[in-house]
């Protein structure tokens with residue numbers, strides 16, 4: 001590489017006694033392992049905060065004499081050795097779940113393709129839920145010893161940073177992120193060269209380098225077209241996540257699917273199962289058919305072999321969430337390609353047909369459904385909605401027999417748990433609680449945690465959120481980003497004693513961020529109650545091209561700015577994983593108000609539940625199967641009614657009623673010792689029932705048992 005990306009950190013002289021700190025910093029395993037996190041934090045606690053918990057940056061910036069000093073400190077060296085011992089044992093992978101359950105499968109490798117991966121703030125290559133799910137999937141695959149490799153993009157400019165103007169509008173700023181401060185290495189081919197690929201996309205010849213990120217035992221390979229030999233246009237191809245127009249997007253997906261397969265070949269990796277996480281990467285099926293046809297298979301045989309070894313996860317019932325490319329663009333980039341699959345233009349285009357496309361558009365989900373034999377939606381409800389939505393592709397079958405199953409999303413508990421609560425669970429559920437996270441019997445023991453202890457920890461978590469918010473506002477003000485009048489709407493008047501409701505997600509209109517403001521007088525009554533106040537914290541980005549979404553943000557921010565709401569409503573800028581942790585750990589109630597049935601699953605409420613936050617949500621997505629009547633609040637949606645106004649009115653009424661008649665009084669009903677017993681009972685019921693079900697431990701096991709293993713077994717031996 002002409003740009004030695006790790007130079008900054010590696011030019012730091014690390015004392016020989018601590019030389020493996022660098023190795024730890026370059027494997028994201030540290031991010032979900034408390035022993036490793038503490039090791040970095042202890043090097044320089046203020047710098048740890050300033051770098052937003054980024055050990056690569058920390059090691060580059062820490063004063064060398066500090067490291068020398070630590071190398072002489074016996075207690076630090078003991079911690080260092082202990083963390084490395086855990087790391088080495090982890091990587092040896094001796095007794096993993098996968099080995100025990102599926103050890104007899106021959107040379108299994110699962111290639112997991114995703115347009116985004118949300119792993120850590122130091123690699124900003126995700127926008128939201130889809131990416132976080134992919135990141136959590138990789139971390140859990142690593143923990144369970146599942147032989148998975150990830151394939152995605154390095155977006156040199158990542159996703160945008162959000163700023164709110166003094167007038168309350170979202171501004172999107174893209175900035176190159178510092179690769180030298182990110183835990184990435186150039187990926188090498190088996191012969192030891194830096195992996196480079198060249199992909200012909202129509203008449204464009206696009207070169208790319210490949211970066212490698214270590215996620216515990218799972219390697220992730222990222223394609224990057226920002227290389228000097230490319231034209232500016234091609235360099236920009238992978239610059240931004242979801243940044244360009246439809247043509248840019250088609251080229252990105254060409255590169256991810258088709259380039260991704262070629263990249264794996266160049267790396268010497270031979271997957272047995274290919275998993276397309278969402279339709280963005282579905283072109284991978286075409287490239288594999290092409291390979292087989294070029295080796296002499298008939299088109300039909302090649303298709304069948306590819307189908308049997310392909311897993312596809314669909315993620316949204318929102319029609320605009322499925323990529324559809326016009327045929328003139330498909331012609332531009334696939335002329336000359338379909339012949340290599342053994343297809344005519346008509347037969348090729350038919351692979352992406354849907355009844356709605358009327359022979360005009362190529363639908364990526366339709367392509368994936370035709371060429372993957374193992375398909376799932378991301379919650380039970382979403383599985384059913386998907387079966388109905390795609391029923392037309394299986395005209396002979398009743399909808400319930402359409403071969404789309406479901407695996408409900410989950411979250412990676414070690415990533416999302418608050419450190420204080422981790423200690424408490426360690427004490428009462430056992431130090432290995434996270435490894436047994438899907439064990440229902442273990443979670444029964446939350447009932448034994450003394451109320452006072454649980455409440456005290458929850459209050460600490462809440463205070464941490466409030467000080468995070470306050471420090472953000474302070475530094476924004478000091479740096480001149482915030483005017484004095486905006487400081488209040490950024491949450492500086494929030495009170496850690498007041499019932500706090502969090503709402504943080506993408507500002508897509510169907511998520512109805514403004515539902516709570518429908519009856520402003522009624523809301524004010526809740527907020528202003530002197531003895532039992534309620535406060536609201538909002539965060540989230542709207543896609544820059546989503547005008548209605550931007551408008552929703554403006555509306556929410558104007559409520560935050562309204563002095564009549566008394567600083568009880570706050571909007572926190574630039575929602576990302578780092579902030580999400582504080583929010584899902586620190587609020588009391590997690591609010592979610594999607595318009596049924598458009599929330600495929602949702603995962604933020606699962607993170608909240610794991611941290612003792614109570615869910616108050618429309619019974620849609622994961623919550624439809626999670627809610628049992630005693631573990632949180634469910635808003636029963638108005639089903640089968642097409643009138644959006646009526647649906648919104650109905651859902652808002654329920655929301656107000658639950659807050660007014662149940663939530664507020666339960667929260668403020670205290671014993672003599674100040675502990676809200678009823679609230680804690682609800683919290684424990686939520687933990688007991690939700691934590692074991694909505695974790696990736698359960699989820700990845702289901703992917704392996706129900707989708708990956710069948711795909712491996714049916715892979716022809718000649719493959």
Ligand SMILES: *Cc1c(COP(=O)(O)O)cnc(C)c1O
Nearest residue numbers: 128129505576577580602603604
């Ligand atoms: C968890 C998470 C999401 C997904 O949450 P939803 O429940 O789908 O809204 C989105 N963004 C960030 C930063 C997250 O951490």
